[in-house]
Structure formats: C-alpha cells, structure tokens
Amino acid sequence: MNSKNLAGQPHIAYRGDELFMEDVSLSALAQQHGTPLFVYSKAAMLDALSAYQRGFAGREVQICYAMKANSTLGVIQVFAQAGCGFDVVSLGELTRVLAAGGQARKVIFSGVGKKRAEMRAALQAGIGCFNVESEAELDVLSEVAQEMGMRAPVSIRVNPNVDPQTHPYISTGLKGNKFGIAHERVVHTYQRAAALPGLNVRGIDCHIGSQITQASPYLDAMDRMLDLVQAIETAGVPLHHIDLGGGLGINYNGETPPQADQLWAQLLAKLDARGYGKRALMIEPGRSLVGNAGVCLTEVLYLKPGEQKNFLIVDAAMNDLPRPAMYQAYHQIVPVKPRSTESQTWDVVGPICESGDWIGHDRQLNAQPGDLLGVLSAGAYCMSMSSNYNTRNRAAEVLVDGAQTHLIRDRETYADQMRQEHLSTAP
Ligand code: LLP
Numbered sequence: 001m002n003s004k005n006l007a008g009q010p011h012i013a014y015r016g017d018e019l020f021m022e023d024v025s026l027s028a029l030a031q032q033h034g035t036p037l038f039v040y041s042k043a044a045m046l047d048a049l050s051a052y053q054r055g056f057a058g059r060e061v062q063i064c065y066a067m068k069a070n071s072t073l074g075v076i077q078v079f080a081q082a083g084c085g086f087d088v089v090s091l092g093e094l095t096r097v098l099a100a101g102g103q104a105r106k107v108i109f110s111g112v113g114k115k116r117a118e119m120r121a122a123l124q125a126g127i128g129c130f131n132v133e134s135e136a137e138l139d140v141l142s143e144v145a146q147e148m149g150m151r152a153p154v155s156i157r158v159n160p161n162v163d164p165q166t167h168p169y170i171s172t173g174l175k176g177n178k179f180g181i182a183h184e185r186v187v188h189t190y191q192r193a194a195a196l197p198g199l200n201v202r203g204i205d206c207h208i209g210s211q212i213t214q215a216s217p218y219l220d221a222m223d224r225m226l227d228l229v230q231a232i233e234t235a236g237v238p239l240h241h242i243d244l245g246g247g248l249g250i251n252y253n254g255e256t257p258p259q260a261d262q263l264w265a266q267l268l269a270k271l272d273a274r275g276y277g278k279r280a281l282m283i284e285p286g287r288s289l290v291g292n293a294g295v296c297l298t299e300v301l302y303l304k305p306g307e308q309k310n311f312l313i314v315d316a317a318m319n320d321l322p323r324p325a326m327y328q329a330y331h332q333i334v335p336v337k338p339r340s341t342e343s344q345t346w347d348v349v350g351p352i353c354e355s356g357d358w359i360g361h362d363r364q365l366n367a368q369p370g371d372l373l374g375v376l377s378a379g380a381y382c383m384s385m386s387s388n389y390n391t392r393n394r395a396a397e398v399l400v401d402g403a404q405t406h407l408i409r410d411r412e413t414y415a416d417q418m419r420q421e422h423l424s425t426a427p
Helices: 026-033 042-055 073-081 091-099 116-125 135-147 183-195 216-234 260-273 287-293 323-327 414-418
Strands: 003-006 009-015 018-021 037-041 061-066 085-088 107-109 129-132 152-159 199-205 241-243 280-283 294-304 311-314 333-335 344-349 358-365 372-375 396-401 404-409
Touching: 009 042, 009 287, 018 026, 026 037, 026 294, 026 372, 026 396, 037 042, 037 287, 042 061, 042 073, 042 260, 042 287, 042 396, 073 085, 073 091, 073 396, 073 404, 085 091, 091 107, 091 116, 107 116, 116 135, 129 135, 129 199, 135 152, 135 183, 135 199, 152 183, 183 199, 183 216, 199 216, 199 280, 216 241, 216 260, 287 294, 311 358, 323 358, 333 358, 358 372
Parallel strands: 037 396, 061 085, 061 280, 085 107, 107 129, 129 152, 152 199, 199 241, 241 280, 311 344
Antiparallel strands: 003 009, 009 018, 037 294, 294 311, 294 372, 333 372, 344 358, 396 404
C-alpha cells in the first residue's frame, strides 16, 4: 500500500488516500468519537522518550516528564509505566501523577508560587525534590517541613541568564523573567538554604525556555551551571544532582531542533571535560516527549470565501487549540482524506466570537463541509491549556497503540460544565 509520512510526524502517514495514526484510520476514529478529537500515538511518545534514554545510556539520570505539556491521566500513565518521574507545578498535577500510578519519590515540584498546603501535601506524599524559586520560598518550605518534623529535599532554580532564542512568552532563563535566583545571589542563597533547619539541599536546577531549536543555549546554560556548582561546593554546600530543565523544541513547521540523544552527547561531553561526568542528572522535558505524538481532528463546517480572505470554518477553536492565538504558533493542517482537485488559500478559523480565534493563516487546502482536517503537533500544550470559553465542551482524547485504541477522556458534557455552579435563587 502507498504510504507517505508527514514531516516530523513519524507515526502519522497516508495509507492509500487516508490518514492513519499507527494502524488506526483517523476518519474511523472521528466517526466513532466525534470532533474535535485529540488522538495520540503511544509509540511516538515512547520513541521520543527513547531518544533521551539512548543519549543517557550508562549515566545516572532521572527523566521527569514535565506534565504541564499534557496532563491527561492516560498520557501520564504511559510515562509512569516507562519508568519516568514527573515535573509537577501544582498539587493538582501531583494528584494526577499518583492517580495514574506514578511514584511520588520520582516527582520534582517546580513553580514560583507554591502554597503551604501544597508543600505539606507534597512532603506527606514523599516527593523527590522541591525546585525552589526564591529566598522567601526557602523560608516557608523550611517552616512547613519543620512543623511536620521533616526535612524537605530542595534544589534551587537558578537563572543562568542565557537567551534561548525562542518566543518571548516562553523564555524563562533571562534576567527579566520571574523565574529562578539571579546568578550573583546563588552562592549566598545556597548558604542560607544549607543553614535552614527544615531543608536538605540536594541539587541545582535551571530551565531556560521552551521550543528551543538550537544546542547553543543549552551548552551556554550548562557552562554557567557548572561554574555555579563549583562555586557552591567551594562555599561548602555539596550538591547531589544537576537538573537542566526541559525546553527542547519540536518540528512544527520545518524547524530542525537537535535530536535529544545528539544534544545530550554534546552536553555530556562538556560535563565529562569539566570533571562532572559522574554527577547525577535530571531533566524535565515536556513538549519534546508528547508534542508530535498528537493530532487534533476537526470537521469543516462552512466555507466562507471573501474579497480579502477565504475562511474555512471548522469545529475546533482557540479553546481547544490556544497556541496560535496566544503565541502566533504554527501547526500544520492536513486533510484526513485529500481531494484531488486544486487547493485554495484559506484562513482556518473556529466558531468562537473573537478575531483571535484562528488555527492557521493562509493555508493551501482543498476541503468541503463535512471533510476532516488534522491539526498536527497537537500533543503538547493544547488539551492541557484548553478552556470552556463560549461554553464549549472540552474535546475527547484517544490513545492509539498499534491497532488498538483507548478512549482516555470522554467528551465533556454541558452538565459537566455546570456541575459546580449555583443559581442564587430558584429559576
Ligand atoms: N520545566 C519547567 C520548570 C518549565 O517551566 C517547563 C515549561 C518545562 C520544564 C517543560 O518545557 P518543555 O520541554 O515543554 O519546553 N505553553 C507554551 C509553553 C510553556 C512552557 C512552560 N514551561 C507553549 O505552548 O508553547
């Protein structure tokens, strides 16, 4: 059978005249579950993970999936079963990890605004490490742990001040960002942390940004991290691990980020050269593990040709796929069953009452009402950032595993949406 892969999407391909994910017809899935529908390839996730595992062969490394990228239980479960830890940023995320069978001791808790109740619950659960983002947070965490008769394992997030050369909203390691401890205060902060009775200093961490498509910002960050490790240890505070965060980009539109194993070959060479080759490592990848594993299927509702623009109105919208509206992000849009006639230029837009509700500008497509389109690279930061804006139900999600499919999230209902609301008087 004729099979044609799509760039950057090894598990999605045309077989004959139809788009498949692994061995499953996407139009059959849409027929069964309706649209918009998110569909994920388990093999794509495990392949992305194995690129990291190959890169780290023979080293002591904990891969903590940054589950903010996609926090659906059925996705977390894939990584938990593969032995991953998790980078969480709320008690909600920790609750999901535990519900999906993940191990608390492999969890690291990041984020600038942890509440006392979240710290308490995470200590109770026995998480592996807190990534602390400010001096004030160190004091509070120490207090909370002491009240519980415990010592909280901590790593301090430092701000290495390197430019990840990505969208400004997703750069996190520059001086002007709210994240991490400024370079010049790091040693002082470690000394403070080491003196606090409720803390057990374990490591150092950084995260410089997201959708990074070059190796150089990582190499710079690693250099600065190692300078800091040296300074911190010289000041008398030993460190168990180095956590270099996440951020590796994916191919949305022809980007060519380094493969995880190639990137880490360079980073490990640097570690070895500087004498830190035996140090325990952690990483927090999100997008690069799930982004290209997902597609969002959407049905064409109307064609609305115009004088200046042609609009192709589909049933997915910015509440399902918020990245274009938020970051001017590009997602490839492809027909599930291509038509042979000539294509035209369309803006693909959703039904939401905002001009910002677009999914793709100026796309060459040939589609008719009732046709299905696939919005690609929709595994990361789509469902996890979705909303109910315009009282739209959140989409269903399906996990594909070879020829098998698992419905991992039911389509939301209006009753689900209204469940927590109350009228103030009888209607
Ligand atoms: N660790 C920390 C502390 C983070 O803040 C993040 C992402 C990650 C790890 C994972 O980064 P990744 O490997 O996924 O790049 N919503 C945006 C992306 C925001 C990323 C926020 N932090 C988007 O859709 O592009």
